[in-house]
Amino acid sequence: MPLVLTEEQSMLRDSARGLISDKAPVSHLRQLRDNKDATGFSRDLWKAFAEMGFSGLLVPENLGGSGLGHVEAGVVMEEIGRTLMPSPFLSTAVLAASALSRGGSEAQKSAYLPDIADGSLLAALAVDEGTKHRPLQINLQAVRSGNGFKLSGAKALVVDGHTADLLIVAARTGGAAGERNGLTLFLVDPKAKGIAIERTVMVDAHNAARIEFSNVEVDADHVLGEVDQGGMLLDGVLNIGRGAVASEMVGLSEEVFGRTVTYLKERKQFGKLIGEFQALQHRAAQLYVDIEITRSAVLKALQTLDGDFDHAGAAVAVAKARAGTTATLAVQEGVQMHGGMGMTDQFDIGFFMKRARVCQELFGDSNYHADQLARMKSY
Amino acid sequence: MSDLETFRRETRAWLEANCPPEMRRPMTSESDTYWGGRNAKFSSEPQRVWFERMRDKGWTVPDWPKDYGGGGLDRAEHKVLREEMSAMGARAPLSSFGIWMLGPALLKYGNEAQKKEHLPKIAAGLIRWCQGYSEPNAGSDLASLQTRAESDGDDYIINGQKIWTSYANYADWIFCLVRTDPTAKKHDGISFILFDMASKGVSTKPILLISGYSPFCETFFDNVRVPKSHVVGTVNRGWDVAKYLLQHERAMISGTGERGIGRPLGQVAADSVGSDDSGRLDDAMLRGQIATFDIDEAAFAAVAERAIDLAKAGQSHPAFSSAMKYYGTELNKRRHEILMSAGGIDALEWESERSRGGARPRAWLRTKANSIEGGTSEVMLGIVAKRILDLPGA
Numbered sequence: 001m002p003l004v005l006t007e008e009q010s011m012l013r014d015s016a017r018g019l020i021s022d023k024a025p026v027s028h029l030r031q032l033r034d035n036k037d038a039t040g041f042s043r044d045l046w047k048a049f050a051e052m053g054f055s056g057l058l059v060p061e062n063l064g065g066s067g068l069g070h071v072e073a074g075v076v077m078e079e080i081g082r083t084l085m086p087s088p089f090l091s092t093a094v095l096a097a098s099a100l101s102r103g104g105s106e107a108q109k110s111a112y113l114p115d116i117a118d119g120s121l122l123a124a125l126a127v128d129e130g131t132k133h134r135p136l137q138i139n140l141q142a143v144r145s146g147n148g149f150k151l152s153g154a155k156a157l158v159v160d161g162h163t164a165d166l167l168i169v170a171a172r173t174g175g176a177a178g179e180r181n182g183l184t185l186f187l188v189d190p191k192a193k194g195i196a197i198e199r200t201v202m203v204d205a206h207n208a209a210r211i212e213f214s215n216v217e218v219d220a221d222h223v224l225g226e227v228d229q230g231g232m233l234l235d236g237v238l239n240i241g242r243g244a245v246a247s248e249m250v251g252l253s254e255e256v257f258g259r260t261v262t263y264l265k266e267r268k269q270f271g272k273l274i275g276e277f278q279a280l281q282h283r284a285a286q287l288y289v290d291i292e293i294t295r296s297a298v299l300k301a302l303q304t305l306d307g308d309f310d311h312a313g314a315a316v317a318v319a320k321a322r323a324g325t326t327a328t329l330a331v332q333e334g335v336q337m338h339g340g341m342g343m344t345d346q347f348d349i350g351f352f353m354k355r356a357r358v359c360q361e362l363f364g365d366s367n368y369h370a371d372q373l374a375r376m377k378s379y
Numbered sequence: 380m381s382d383l384e385t386f387r388r389e390t391r392a393w394l395e396a397n398c399p400p401e402m403r404r405p406m407t408s409e410s411d412t413y414w415g416g417r418n419a420k421f422s423s424e425p426q427r428v429w430f431e432r433m434r435d436k437g438w439t440v441p442d443w444p445k446d447y448g449g450g451g452l453d454r455a456e457h458k459v460l461r462e463e464m465s466a467m468g469a470r471a472p473l474s475s476f477g478i479w480m481l482g483p484a485l486l487k488y489g490n491e492a493q494k495k496e497h498l499p500k501i502a503a504g505l506i507r508w509c510q511g512y513s514e515p516n517a518g519s520d521l522a523s524l525q526t527r528a529e530s531d532g533d534d535y536i537i538n539g540q541k542i543w544t545s546y547a548n549y550a551d552w553i554f555c556l557v558r559t560d561p562t563a564k565k566h567d568g569i570s571f572i573l574f575d576m577a578s579k580g581v582s583t584k585p586i587l588l589i590s591g592y593s594p595f596c597e598t599f600f601d602n603v604r605v606p607k608s609h610v611v612g613t614v615n616r617g618w619d620v621a622k623y624l625l626q627h628e629r630a631m632i633s634g635t636g637e638r639g640i641g642r643p644l645g646q647v648a649a650d651s652v653g654s655d656d657s658g659r660l661d662d663a664m665l666r667g668q669i670a671t672f673d674i675d676e677a678a679f680a681a682v683a684e685r686a687i688d689l690a691k692a693g694q695s696h697p698a699f700s701s702a703m704k705y706y707g708t709e710l711n712k713r714r715h716e717i718l719m720s721a722g723g724i725d726a727l728e729w730e731s732e733r734s735r736g737g738a739r740p741r742a743w744l745r746t747k748a749n750s751i752e753g754g755t756s757e758v759m760l761g762i763v764a765k766r767i768l769d770l771p772g773a
Binding site: 261273277278286294319374377 | 643645646648649654658659660666669670671674675678679681682684685688689691692694699706757759760761763764765767769771772
């Protein structure tokens with residue numbers, strides 16, 4: 001498969017870009033932040049997303065979605081990255097939709113997926129517990145009790161956790177922290193007894209929550225996939241999320257870079273455009289090369305997720321690691337080359353720096369994925 | 380089954396049947412490459428067999444037209460052939476600057492007589508070419524070259540000196556940049572000309588490098604007489620040809636390296652450094668360096684693939700080869716720094732048999748030229764800044 005977008009994918013990009021740049025430029029995020037908006041995103045815009053078919057992009061056609069692939073999801077994520085639009089797209093349309101369609105029973109799929117596709121149901125995936133992303137270290141306990149389980153423990157960095165109508169919780173039903181066996185995914189009602197949700201205001205003004213579970217009762221028919229065998233399902237869903245976040249970082253990097261190059265062509269010092277200085281030209285050129293390479297690696301990972309899902313791990317690790325380092329470089333150079341302006345809140349560039357930092361941590365930073373790749377290659 | 384799938388199936392079967400097993404192993408020394416030419420010798424019987432079989436199919440130059448000794452493959456078929464050869468580890472049957480550099484330039488700028496004369500001999504490995512570009516005072520600033528060609532009836536008389544002429548001492552012919560109009564602005568008075576290295580007045584002198592090898596020469600021209608019909612393209616417009624050819628040279632150098640061949644770098648390192656109790660390379664910092672390298676290398680392979688696909692779709696920027704050259708050569712230098720670190724004191728031996736004559740340190744030193752030859756990294760970044768990013772300034 002050629003490593004370029006197809007005509008249909010380019011058209012999807014154009015329509016996503018049209019909607020997002022029109023309705024949700026960076027000022028949209030700024031407004032939500034400044035107003036301390038209780039939801040943290042625009043429900044009207046999410047409705048518009050649903051009408052465009054984006055919320056059901058990964059939902060099978062027979063369940064009301066459009067049954068598209070990860071390249072297409074990446075195309076939308078990249079456009080989201082360009083304007084930093086806060087949206088349930090990642091949590092609901094990518095992560096939850098993938099978890100349900102890959103792991104759900106027929107009953108579970110038809111209970112939730114049509115509602116995700118039409119935009120009426122919001123969902124969140126709860127994985128991380130510690131300071132860093134370590135999915136095998138999951139220690140939230142799910143103990144058998146009566147006809148079901150009781151969940152106790154705490155989750156952090158649950159994207160869109162405080163607005164979710166449905167939580168997908170990764171818990172330990174067996175084994176010890178560090179083991180792949182004994183992980184199980186549960187579908188949990190956030191209003192259930194014993195759940196305490198704290199919205200955590202984050203550096204990037206995007207949604208996240210800490211959630212505590214104390215003896216939360218969950219029916220056995222709310223297990224997603226097989227008991228104790230959730231590790232593989234979780235791996236797959238996380239890889240999909242990593243590919244999506246990597247795409248967001250490509251969009252973010254390219255946007256910061258574009259704004260920076262424009263600034264180099266406008267700003268004058270010492271009687272010259274600062275873009276004439278070789279010290280800046282070479283750094284800009286290096287960043288350009290870096291972004292092009294990362295864009296290629298991310299597209300490769302998304303195509304592999306679509307074409308050879310079970311063997312996509314290495315390509316995804318490469319993509320997420322590269323996207324993290326590239327975005328970090330792009331925002332650092334962006335702030336530096338904008339000089340004092342880059343340090344002001346009034347200027348948008350800082351929003352990109354903040355979002356890049358969060359994207360690095362989401363589902364494993366560059367170091368995590370470098371180490372994963374080394375393990376895959378047995379060294 | 381599509382035509383391309385049929386082509387892939389047939390190609391794989393043909394390669395399986397015709398590529399000798401010895402030609403499917405990673406190359407370990409200079410003599411593993413067959414360069415062709417009047418004085419060429421095969422280093423082994425399998426090398427000869429492989430070369431001749433590929434030549435007879437036109438697959439020494441698979442994408443050149445059949446009329447000029449090529450295989451006549453389109454881009455998609457050529458990609459399939461490359462993929463299938465790479466999958467079985469098949470070596471290139473013939474390496475040459477004629478294939479990588481002169482051929483593409485002749486196909487674009489040469490007249491019919493020049494194409495008919497030179498291309499089939501490149502394809503068949505009969506003539507080995509060298510490149511006369513750099514001069515002692517014209518390196519990164521190549522257009523300031525001073526070798527002059529003065530008109531004398533139907534001929535030019537060429538005088539001057541070239542440097543860094545790769546394998547000039549083995550080459551049969553040279554493609555050379557000469558100044559045909561000393562009064563014009565520096566880019567405007569240059570012509571691209573071809574001549575026989577056996578011509579009277581041509582001499583070469585190898586340059587000993589830090590690797591202990593002499594892949595480059597100084598080349599001297601003392602009243603060398605060359606027919607004017609040997610100019611490629613328009614007289615005084617040689618810079619256009621030179622730049623076009625440089626794109627191909629840069630694409631070639633950016634691919635320098637041993638991507639995806641043999642054992643993973645991390646395992647090569649573990650062989651010498653050792654592993655800890657959990658089976659991991661017993662040097663955490665080196666492990667991290669290698670993992671980061673592997674990520675960048677895999678990502679670079681993706682951009683190389685994408686560059687070809689973009690070119691096919693007519694969406695590539697002509698200066699993108701400069702971006703590739705910059706990154707590919709820096710990557711290859713990193714690979715060899717890692718190999719040296721992994722090799723520890725064993726990689727310091729220069730002559731012993733156990734070190735295969737210091738193969739590793741010599742290869743490491745050789746890679747330092749990658750980011751200099753064919754345009755330095757700094758020149759590449761300047762081209763990206765100005766031609767792709769459109770940044771201001773000279």
